[in-house]
Amino acid sequence: MDSTFPEGRYRKFSHYLRQRFGGPVRKLSLDAGFSCPNRDGRLSAMGCVFCDPRGFTAREMTGSLALEKQISLQIEKGKTRGITRFMAYFQPYTNTYALREKLKCVYDTILAFPEICALAIGTRPDCVDEDKLNLIAEYTDQYEVWVEYGLQSIHDATLQRLNRGHDAAAFFRALELTRRHSEVRVCVHVILGLPGETAEHEQQTAQTLGRLHVEGVKLHPLYIVKDTALALAQKENPIPLLTQSEYVERAGRFLEQLWPETIIQRLTADCPEDVLLAPLWLPQKTKVIQALENWLQEENTWQGKAYPVLEK
Numbered sequence: 229m230d231s232t233f234p235e236g237r238y239r240k241f242s243h244y245l246r247q248r249f250g251g252p253v254r255k256l257s258l259d260a261g262f263s264c265p266n267r268d269g270r271l272s273a274m275g276c277v278f279c280d281p282r283g284f285t286a287r288e289m290t291g292s293l294a295l296e297k298q299i300s301l302q303i304e305k306g307k308t309r310g311i312t313r314f315m316a317y318f319q320p321y322t323n324t325y326a327l328r329e330k331l332k333c334v335y336d337t338i339l340a341f342p343e344i345c346a347l348a349i350g351t352r353p354d355c356v357d358e359d360k361l362n363l364i365a366e367y368t369d370q371y372e373v374w375v376e377y378g379l380q381s382i383h384d385a386t387l388q389r390l391n392r393g394h395d396a397a398a399f400f401r402a403l404e405l406t407r408r409h410s411e412v413r414v415c416v417h418v419i420l421g422l423p424g425e426t427a428e429h430e431q432q433t434a435q436t437l438g439r440l441h442v443e444g445v446k447l448h449p450l451y452i453v454k455d456t457a458l459a460l461a462q463k464e465n466p467i468p469l470l471t472q473s474e475y476v477e478r479a480g481r482f483l484e485q486l487w488p489e490t491i492i493q494r495l496t497a498d499c500p501e502d503v504l505l506a507p508l509w510l511p512q513k514t515k516v517i518q519a520l521e522n523w524l525q526e527e528n529t530w531q532g533k534a535y536p537v538l539e540k
């Protein structure tokens with residue numbers, strides 16, 4: 229067998245979006261100014277050990293611009309490159325961490341932009357409830373809607389080591405609540421190469437996500453950013469990080485276990501080079517993805533190859 233998908237050996241998000249919307253769709257990285265219960269002291273003030281206090285890339289890029297301005301600037305930029313459709317992505321921190329009224333006010337900002345065709349909301353599994361998901365589901369009348377849950381691993385011992393402040397059960401509950409709205413799609417964030425995890429742990433995470441038929445997955449290797457708990461720990465007791473070729477193999481083995489229908493939304497990370505401490509190969513995104521595609525080819529394997537046949 230050569231490949232399972234017309235676009236290659238895994239289900240690519242860009243291909244899916246082209247098919248679904250008839251052309252390329254660009255993500256708008258939006259920062260609505262939310263905080264996170266694992267940062268503001270409700271759960272902890274320290275955050276996850278890898279969490280960049282600057283709020284990953286989006287807060288860096290957008291600064292304190294009003295949401296409307298963030299949207300219009302990015303749409304204008306996209307249009308100069310011939311892009312006409314956009315996905316609003318509420319990205320940094322926890323974008324369901326507010327009362328329903330406030331959330332509605334924030335999400336409603338996109339209504340003024342007819343170029344937006346899809347909405348993605350990044351959050352923690354312990355920060356959704358029925359009321360918030362009912363609100364999110366209302367947007368499916370007009371938009372394709374994704375809720376993105378930061379999970380990272382299905383193993384509670386790992387989640388504790390990462391100071392996530394929630395367990396795997398919180399994710400299962402969130403998924404069950406989200407599933408009550410069949411039109412809302414779920415994307416799960418996973419990190420490979422986490423402290424204490426082997427390839428087997430990661431494959432168990434993939435198998436669980438496969439069984440749960442999650443619609444999307446975002447993957448990246450563990451990386452260390454300045455001013456994080458991980459950076460401090462690294463000084464005293466260096467954490468072994470994956471080399472590029474180790475990551476490629478681990479990501480390939482992870483893909484093999486997934487449900488073949490899951491859309492792979494990301495295979496590596498965006499991190500500004502001035503704050504990245506390690507691994508230094510991380511910014512070479514194209515090279516990493518190409519190496520993974522070559523590996524899948526050489527191993528003659530693909531997403532879902534190890535997915536249980538009876539469940540297909």
Ligand code: SF4
Binds near residue numbers: 278279322378
């Ligand atoms: S849940 Fe997200 S925003 Fe909150 S501390 Fe962890 S990584 Fe940072």
